[in-house]
Amino acid sequence: MSKVKETSVNYENKQNLGSECTEIYAVNLINGQWTLAICCHLANGKLRFGELRKRIPNITERMLTLQLRKMEANKLVKRTVYAEVPPRVEYELTKSGLQLNPILKQLEEWGEKHRKTID
Amino acid sequence: MSKVKETSVNYENKQNLGSECTEIYAVNLINGQWTLAICCHLANGKLRFGELRKRIPNITERMLTLQLRKMEANKLVKRTVYAEVPPRVEYELTKSGLQLNPILKQLEEWGEKHRKTID
Protein backbone atom coordinates (compact mmCIF):
# COMPACT_ATOMS: atom_id res chain seq x y z
CA MET A 1 0.00 0.00 0.00
CA SER A 2 1.54 3.31 0.98
CA LYS A 3 1.27 5.95 -1.68
CA VAL A 4 1.62 5.12 -5.33
CA LYS A 5 3.85 7.43 -7.23
CA GLU A 6 1.66 8.39 -10.15
CA THR A 7 4.54 8.97 -12.52
CA SER A 8 6.21 5.59 -12.77
CA VAL A 9 6.30 3.29 -15.77
CA ASN A 10 4.78 0.65 -13.61
CA TYR A 11 1.84 2.87 -12.69
CA GLU A 12 1.27 3.83 -16.31
CA ASN A 13 1.34 0.22 -17.40
CA LYS A 14 -1.29 -0.70 -14.86
CA GLN A 15 -3.47 2.17 -15.95
CA ASN A 16 -3.20 1.19 -19.59
CA LEU A 17 -3.92 -2.45 -18.99
CA GLY A 18 -6.80 -1.62 -16.72
CA SER A 19 -8.47 0.73 -19.13
CA GLU A 20 -8.14 -1.57 -22.12
CA CYS A 21 -9.07 -4.79 -20.43
CA THR A 22 -11.87 -4.62 -17.90
CA GLU A 23 -11.03 -7.94 -16.32
CA ILE A 24 -7.60 -6.61 -15.45
CA TYR A 25 -9.23 -3.55 -13.96
CA ALA A 26 -11.47 -5.82 -11.92
CA VAL A 27 -8.63 -7.97 -10.69
CA ASN A 28 -6.67 -4.90 -9.70
CA LEU A 29 -9.50 -4.01 -7.35
CA ILE A 30 -9.27 -7.27 -5.46
CA ASN A 31 -5.61 -8.20 -5.64
CA GLY A 32 -4.44 -6.91 -2.31
CA GLN A 33 -3.12 -9.66 -0.10
CA TRP A 34 -5.92 -9.22 2.42
CA THR A 35 -8.71 -7.83 0.26
CA LEU A 36 -10.48 -11.10 -0.30
CA ALA A 37 -10.10 -12.16 3.31
CA ILE A 38 -11.93 -9.00 4.29
CA CYS A 39 -14.59 -9.65 1.65
CA CYS A 40 -15.17 -13.13 3.06
CA HIS A 41 -15.71 -11.90 6.55
CA LEU A 42 -17.92 -9.01 5.55
CA ALA A 43 -20.01 -11.21 3.26
CA ASN A 44 -22.33 -12.07 6.13
CA GLY A 45 -22.87 -8.57 7.41
CA LYS A 46 -21.23 -5.57 9.02
CA LEU A 47 -18.30 -5.91 11.33
CA ARG A 48 -16.38 -3.53 13.51
CA PHE A 49 -12.71 -2.82 13.08
CA GLY A 50 -11.72 -4.88 16.08
CA GLU A 51 -13.90 -7.78 15.02
CA LEU A 52 -12.27 -7.91 11.63
CA ARG A 53 -8.87 -7.82 13.24
CA LYS A 54 -9.73 -10.75 15.47
CA ARG A 55 -11.17 -12.81 12.64
CA ILE A 56 -8.29 -12.34 10.24
CA PRO A 57 -5.25 -14.12 11.62
CA ASN A 58 -1.88 -12.40 11.38
CA ILE A 59 -3.12 -9.15 9.92
CA THR A 60 -1.64 -6.06 11.49
CA GLU A 61 -3.67 -3.00 12.38
CA ARG A 62 -1.75 -1.13 9.79
CA MET A 63 -2.57 -3.49 6.94
CA LEU A 64 -6.19 -3.75 7.96
CA THR A 65 -6.45 0.02 7.91
CA LEU A 66 -4.73 0.34 4.55
CA GLN A 67 -6.80 -2.38 2.93
CA LEU A 68 -10.05 -1.00 4.26
CA ARG A 69 -9.12 2.46 3.01
CA LYS A 70 -8.31 1.10 -0.41
CA MET A 71 -11.53 -0.86 -0.56
CA GLU A 72 -13.43 2.17 0.61
CA ALA A 73 -11.85 4.25 -2.14
CA ASN A 74 -12.84 1.56 -4.63
CA LYS A 75 -16.36 1.55 -3.24
CA LEU A 76 -16.23 -2.08 -2.23
CA VAL A 77 -16.92 -1.35 1.43
CA LYS A 78 -18.84 1.31 3.28
CA ARG A 79 -17.44 2.83 6.44
CA THR A 80 -19.73 4.10 9.14
CA VAL A 81 -18.37 6.06 12.06
CA TYR A 82 -20.43 6.44 15.22
CA ALA A 83 -19.65 9.53 17.25
CA GLU A 84 -19.42 7.71 20.54
CA VAL A 85 -16.93 7.18 23.30
CA PRO A 86 -15.29 4.76 22.93
CA PRO A 87 -15.32 5.18 19.17
CA ARG A 88 -17.11 2.63 17.02
CA VAL A 89 -16.61 2.10 13.31
CA GLU A 90 -18.46 -0.43 11.25
CA TYR A 91 -17.60 -1.76 7.84
CA GLU A 92 -19.96 -3.42 5.38
CA LEU A 93 -19.88 -4.41 1.73
CA THR A 94 -21.43 -2.05 -0.76
CA LYS A 95 -23.87 -3.25 -3.40
CA SER A 96 -20.98 -3.69 -5.80
CA GLY A 97 -19.05 -5.60 -3.20
CA LEU A 98 -21.97 -7.94 -2.66
CA GLN A 99 -22.32 -8.55 -6.38
CA LEU A 100 -18.77 -9.77 -6.37
CA ASN A 101 -19.61 -12.69 -4.11
CA PRO A 102 -21.20 -15.08 -6.62
CA ILE A 103 -18.22 -14.58 -8.91
CA LEU A 104 -15.82 -15.34 -6.09
CA LYS A 105 -17.79 -18.51 -5.38
CA GLN A 106 -17.07 -19.68 -8.90
CA LEU A 107 -13.46 -18.73 -8.60
CA GLU A 108 -13.37 -20.80 -5.46
CA GLU A 109 -14.78 -23.84 -7.26
CA TRP A 110 -12.31 -23.38 -10.07
CA GLY A 111 -9.46 -23.11 -7.58
CA GLU A 112 -10.57 -26.31 -5.93
CA LYS A 113 -10.56 -28.20 -9.21
CA HIS A 114 -7.33 -26.63 -10.33
CA ARG A 115 -5.55 -27.44 -7.11
CA LYS A 116 -6.39 -31.10 -7.70
CA THR A 117 -5.18 -31.15 -11.29
CA ILE A 118 -1.86 -29.82 -10.07
CA ASP A 119 -1.50 -32.53 -7.44
CA MET B 1 8.77 -11.49 -9.63
CA SER B 2 12.38 -12.23 -8.72
CA LYS B 3 12.76 -15.04 -6.23
CA VAL B 4 10.47 -15.39 -3.31
CA LYS B 5 12.23 -15.94 -0.05
CA GLU B 6 10.36 -18.88 1.40
CA THR B 7 11.08 -17.90 4.98
CA SER B 8 9.43 -14.51 5.35
CA VAL B 9 6.35 -13.64 7.34
CA ASN B 10 4.85 -12.29 4.18
CA TYR B 11 5.31 -15.58 2.39
CA GLU B 12 3.82 -17.51 5.29
CA ASN B 13 0.82 -15.24 5.41
CA LYS B 14 0.14 -15.79 1.73
CA GLN B 15 0.44 -19.52 2.15
CA ASN B 16 -1.94 -19.55 5.08
CA LEU B 17 -4.54 -17.41 3.40
CA GLY B 18 -4.30 -19.45 0.23
CA SER B 19 -4.74 -22.78 1.93
CA GLU B 20 -7.67 -21.71 4.09
CA CYS B 21 -9.52 -19.77 1.48
CA THR B 22 -9.58 -21.20 -2.01
CA GLU B 23 -10.66 -17.99 -3.66
CA ILE B 24 -7.55 -16.33 -2.33
CA TYR B 25 -5.50 -19.19 -3.68
CA ALA B 26 -7.18 -18.72 -7.06
CA VAL B 27 -6.58 -15.00 -7.15
CA ASN B 28 -2.95 -15.51 -6.25
CA LEU B 29 -2.60 -17.53 -9.43
CA ILE B 30 -3.75 -14.70 -11.62
CA ASN B 31 -2.62 -11.58 -9.83
CA GLY B 32 0.56 -10.85 -11.69
CA GLN B 33 0.45 -7.56 -13.52
CA TRP B 34 0.58 -9.23 -16.92
CA THR B 35 -0.97 -12.60 -16.20
CA LEU B 36 -4.44 -11.72 -17.38
CA ALA B 37 -3.15 -9.91 -20.43
CA ILE B 38 -1.42 -13.11 -21.46
CA CYS B 39 -4.57 -15.10 -20.77
CA CYS B 40 -6.56 -12.80 -23.01
CA HIS B 41 -4.23 -13.21 -25.93
CA LEU B 42 -3.89 -16.95 -25.54
CA ALA B 43 -7.65 -17.42 -25.20
CA ASN B 44 -7.99 -17.73 -28.96
CA GLY B 45 -5.21 -20.22 -29.51
CA LYS B 46 -1.49 -20.78 -29.34
CA LEU B 47 0.98 -17.99 -29.82
CA ARG B 48 4.72 -17.79 -30.11
CA PHE B 49 6.88 -15.85 -27.71
CA GLY B 50 7.51 -13.08 -30.19
CA GLU B 51 3.83 -12.80 -31.09
CA LEU B 52 2.88 -12.37 -27.47
CA ARG B 53 5.52 -9.73 -27.07
CA LYS B 54 4.18 -7.80 -30.02
CA ARG B 55 0.58 -8.01 -28.86
CA ILE B 56 1.19 -6.91 -25.31
CA PRO B 57 2.25 -3.28 -25.33
CA ASN B 58 5.06 -2.19 -23.04
CA ILE B 59 5.90 -5.61 -21.70
CA THR B 60 9.60 -6.34 -21.50
CA GLU B 61 11.10 -9.65 -22.53
CA ARG B 62 12.07 -10.21 -18.96
CA MET B 63 8.56 -9.79 -17.58
CA LEU B 64 7.03 -11.88 -20.34
CA THR B 65 9.45 -14.68 -19.56
CA LEU B 66 8.86 -14.46 -15.82
CA GLN B 67 5.10 -14.40 -16.17
CA LEU B 68 5.06 -17.30 -18.59
CA ARG B 69 7.27 -19.31 -16.28
CA LYS B 70 5.01 -18.59 -13.36
CA MET B 71 1.93 -19.52 -15.34
CA GLU B 72 3.64 -22.64 -16.57
CA ALA B 73 4.51 -23.60 -13.01
CA ASN B 74 0.88 -23.02 -12.07
CA LYS B 75 -0.23 -25.14 -15.01
CA LEU B 76 -2.16 -22.34 -16.62
CA VAL B 77 -0.17 -22.46 -19.84
CA LYS B 78 1.61 -25.19 -21.75
CA ARG B 79 4.97 -24.53 -23.34
CA THR B 80 6.03 -26.35 -26.46
CA VAL B 81 9.57 -26.07 -27.75
CA TYR B 82 10.35 -27.00 -31.33
CA ALA B 83 13.92 -28.09 -31.90
CA GLU B 84 14.46 -25.90 -34.91
CA VAL B 85 16.80 -23.19 -36.01
CA PRO B 86 15.80 -20.48 -35.41
CA PRO B 87 14.15 -21.72 -32.23
CA ARG B 88 10.37 -21.68 -31.97
CA VAL B 89 8.39 -21.85 -28.77
CA GLU B 90 4.62 -21.87 -28.59
CA TYR B 91 2.41 -21.16 -25.63
CA GLU B 92 -1.18 -22.22 -25.15
CA LEU B 93 -3.65 -22.36 -22.31
CA THR B 94 -4.08 -25.62 -20.46
CA LYS B 95 -7.50 -27.09 -19.79
CA SER B 96 -7.52 -25.35 -16.43
CA GLY B 97 -6.53 -22.11 -18.06
CA LEU B 98 -9.39 -22.40 -20.52
CA GLN B 99 -11.88 -23.09 -17.75
CA LEU B 100 -10.89 -19.81 -16.24
CA ASN B 101 -12.19 -17.86 -19.21
CA PRO B 102 -15.94 -17.91 -18.48
CA ILE B 103 -15.22 -16.73 -14.95
CA LEU B 104 -13.08 -13.91 -16.25
CA LYS B 105 -15.92 -12.92 -18.56
CA GLN B 106 -18.15 -12.45 -15.56
CA LEU B 107 -15.48 -10.53 -13.76
CA GLU B 108 -15.29 -8.32 -16.80
CA GLU B 109 -19.02 -7.64 -16.73
CA TRP B 110 -18.86 -6.88 -13.05
CA GLY B 111 -15.95 -4.53 -13.63
CA GLU B 112 -17.91 -2.73 -16.30
CA LYS B 113 -20.86 -2.18 -14.02
CA HIS B 114 -18.67 -1.28 -11.09
CA ARG B 115 -16.72 1.25 -13.08
CA LYS B 116 -19.97 3.03 -13.83
CA THR B 117 -21.17 3.09 -10.25
CA ILE B 118 -17.94 4.75 -9.27
CA ASP B 119 -18.30 7.49 -11.89
Next chain:
DNA sequence: CTGTATCCTATTTGATACTG
Protein backbone atom coordinates in the same frame (compact mmCIF):
# COMPACT_ATOMS: atom_id res chain seq x y z
C1' DC C 1 14.25 -16.05 -32.29
C1' DT C 2 13.89 -16.92 -27.51
C1' DG C 3 15.32 -16.09 -23.96
C1' DT C 4 19.09 -14.94 -19.30
C1' DA C 5 21.84 -12.05 -16.32
C1' DT C 6 22.63 -8.04 -13.85
C1' DC C 7 21.55 -4.06 -11.52
C1' DC C 8 18.35 -0.87 -9.96
C1' DT C 9 13.78 1.41 -8.63
C1' DA C 10 8.95 1.09 -7.13
C1' DT C 11 5.67 -0.83 -4.29
C1' DT C 12 3.88 -3.69 -0.75
C1' DT C 13 3.97 -5.59 3.74
C1' DG C 14 5.54 -6.04 8.51
C1' DA C 15 7.04 -4.57 13.46
C1' DT C 16 6.66 -1.51 16.77
C1' DA C 17 5.45 2.44 19.23
C1' DC C 18 2.32 5.99 19.91
C1' DT C 19 -2.38 9.13 19.80
C1' DG C 20 -7.28 11.07 20.30
Next chain:
DNA sequence: CAGTATCAAATAGGATACAG
Protein backbone atom coordinates in the same frame (compact mmCIF):
# COMPACT_ATOMS: atom_id res chain seq x y z
C1' DC D 1 -11.42 1.41 20.40
C1' DA D 2 -9.68 2.66 16.23
C1' DG D 3 -6.50 4.05 14.34
C1' DT D 4 -1.28 6.87 12.72
C1' DA D 5 3.65 7.38 12.32
C1' DT D 6 7.95 5.68 11.46
C1' DC D 7 11.37 2.57 10.04
C1' DA D 8 12.79 -1.65 7.93
C1' DA D 9 12.21 -5.87 5.07
C1' DA D 10 10.53 -8.25 1.18
C1' DT D 11 8.66 -8.62 -3.42
C1' DA D 12 7.50 -6.98 -8.05
C1' DG D 13 8.78 -4.60 -11.94
C1' DG D 14 11.91 -2.12 -15.38
C1' DA D 15 16.26 -1.07 -18.40
C1' DT D 16 19.76 -2.79 -20.60
C1' DA D 17 23.13 -5.89 -22.26
C1' DC D 18 24.17 -10.24 -23.69
C1' DA D 19 23.80 -15.61 -24.96
C1' DG D 20 22.49 -20.14 -27.35
